[in-house]
Amino acid sequence: MGLTKRIIPCIDVDLDDDGNPAVYTGVHFEDLEYTGDPVEMARQYNEAGADEFVFLDITASAHGRETMLGVVEQVADEVFIPLTVGGGIRTTEDIKETLRAGADKVSITTGALERPDLINEGASAFGSQCIVISVDAKRRYDEGGEHYVEVDGESCWFECTKKGGREGTGVDVVEWAREAESRGAGELFVNSIDRDGTKDGYDVPLTTAVCDAVDTPVIASSGCGSPEHMHEVFTEAGADAGLAASIFHFGEYSIREVKEYLDERDVPVRL
Amino acid sequence: MSTTTSAPEETLAEVVVVDYGLGNLRSVTRGLERAGAAVEITDDPDAFDAADGVVLPGVGAFREGVENADPIREDLLAVADRGQPLFGICLGMQMLLTSSEEGETDGDAAVEGLDLVPGTNVRFSEGQKVPHMGWNELSVEREHPLVEGVDGRYAYFVHSYYAEPDDDAATVATTDYGREFPSVVANEAGNVFGTQFHPEKSGETGLQILQNFVQFCADR
Numbered sequence: 001m002g003l004t005k006r007i008i009p010c011i012d013v014d015l016d017d018d019g020n021p022a023v024y025t026g027v028h029f030e031d032l033e034y035t036g037d038p039v040e041m042a043r044q045y046n047e048a049g050a051d052e053f054v055f056l057d058i059t060a061s062a063h064g065r066e067t068m069l070g071v072v073e074q075v076a077d078e079v080f081i082p083l084t085v086g087g088g089i090r091t092t093e094d095i096k097e098t099l100r101a102g103a104d105k106v107s108i109t110t111g112a113l114e115r116p117d118l119i120n121e122g123a124s125a126f127g128s129q130c131i132v133i134s135v136d137a138k139r140r141y142d143e144g145g146e147h148y149v150e151v152d153g154e155s156c157w158f159e160c161t162k163k164g165g166r167e168g169t170g171v172d173v174v175e176w177a178r179e180a181e182s183r184g185a186g187e188l189f190v191n192s193i194d195r196d197g198t199k200d201g202y203d204v205p206l207t208t209a210v211c212d213a214v215d216t217p218v219i220a221s222s223g224c225g226s227p228e229h230m231h232e233v234f235t236e237a238g239a240d241a242g243l244a245a246s247i248f249h250f251g252e253y254s255i256r257e258v259k260e261y262l263d264e265r266d267v268p269v270r271l
Numbered sequence: 272m273s274t275t276t277s278a279p280e281e282t283l284a285e286v287v288v289v290d291y292g293l294g295n296l297r298s299v300t301r302g303l304e305r306a307g308a309a310v311e312i313t314d315d316p317d318a319f320d321a322a323d324g325v326v327l328p329g330v331g332a333f334r335e336g337v338e339n340a341d342p343i344r345e346d347l348l349a350v351a352d353r354g355q356p357l358f359g360i361c362l363g364m365q366m367l368l369t370s371s372e373e374g375e376t377d378g379d380a381a382v383e384g385l386d387l388v389p390g391t392n393v394r395f396s397e398g399q400k401v402p403h404m405g406w407n408e409l410s411v412e413r414e415h416p417l418v419e420g421v422d423g424r425y426a427y428f429v430h431s432y433y434a435e436p437d438d439d440a441a442t443v444a445t446t447d448y449g450r451e452f453p454s455v456v457a458n459e460a461g462n463v464f465g466t467q468f469h470p471e472k473s474g475e476t477g478l479q480i481l482q483n484f485v486q487f488c489a490d491r
Binding site: 082104127130217 | 404
């Protein structure tokens with residue numbers, strides 16, 4: 001059958017009022033099974049057939065980082081599938097302590113844009129396989145880009161942004177993906193600011209542009225609202241993995257349902 | 272020298288995880304404990320002799336692995352020679368072979384593996400995405416205690432090179448990634464073996480393999 005497409009639940013880790021780790025979902029949660037405990041969530045997703053986890057520390061604070069490392073240690077001791085950890089990683093020391101806590105890979109966004117040598121340093125010290133470069137892409141319809149694609153009759157490029165899309169960088173996502181790969185990134189994690197939280201589906205033109213530009217595995221993220229969206233990003237864009245948060249958190253679809261949907265349509269998955 | 276010991280509730284076998292400075296040993300240690308092993312993480316070769324089995328983990332480049340393991344090279348060969356179980360994981364498996372294309376690309380003198388499973392490691396070069404990263408299927412080709420109960424199941428891989436043993440009989444299981452490659456290899460005597468994938472990251476299938484290993488150590 002060959003290599004399967006990976007389904008990856010993303011768990012955003014925040015701090016609750018008492019400073020304990022809590023899963024952030026952005027909206028009120030009503031599912032009774034939900035405990036808010038990221039470790040318990042990881043356990044449930046593992047049983048449901050998750051291929052990997054992404055944990056993001058969304059606090060970007062010292063206490064948040066410390067809390068996150070504790071969560072990673074607990075998850076790594078119990079759940080025997082790969083863990084990627086991101087949020088606020090800026091130095092090789094950050095990479096080292098995250099890996100030491102039990103992460104298999106680190107996801108780096110702003111830290112790499114601001115100092116691209118961090119990719120080379122991380123890859124040479126710990127191996128490319130653990131360096132995931134993440135981009136928060138936003139569609140631009142101006143003249144500032146290098147790589148343009150036609151979307152709905154309009155020509156656009158994709159810009160790397162910072163601070164959740166609030167700040168532009170002028171860097172073209174496709175060029176940055178190529179550069180990150182040549183510096184030693186082992187995987188690319190492609191988020192779309194335009195699609196984030198919409199459930200309208202992944203940004204397929206964006207994912208396609210990145211997949212076409214590099215030979216490194218690509219994780220598509222942002223906008224997944226149904227198994228059809230996963231199918232689309234695998235078959236049309238060529239993504240290697242699909243990341244989703246809310247459709248799993250809210251129990252709209254189980255990971256197994258998504259995998260069965262894909263399996264029925266001849267997309268290779270681990271069932 | 273540094274040594275850390277930890278034990279599960281019920282110990283079937285005492286296993287040494289070789290710490291030669293490469294990779295995170297946390298998951299493999301926890302996985303072995305889950306499988307019933309008391310684990311000693313050490314770079315002290317004196318511990319090898321007394322152990323029921325030795326695990327050679329590893330993440331990273333072939334040259335670095337071989338160079339880091341150089342001080343304990345003879346001790347690892349002695350483990351194999353005494354007939355003790357020696358289990359290489361990922362880079363640890365590649366190091367069981369004789370050489371690697373990865374070691375030669377630097378242009379320096381050839382880097383020599385342990386040569387316990389004669390052969391070489393070669394890079395994927397048929398247009399596949401490299402690294403081969405993710406879950407892929409195991410197809411068991413011949414009997415070996417390590418792979419009992421895992422035929423047709425999925426394991427987690429991250430690698431750019433794969434083993435090409437000189438002797439086809441060294442291949443215990445294969446996996447398909449653009450081409451068929453050996454994902455589990457073993458020597459003729461059966462006590463030296465390795466997996467290209469990470470059993471400690473391969474969920475229930477990986478735990479089954481670690482259990483098979485611990486049981487194999489316990490039985491001898």
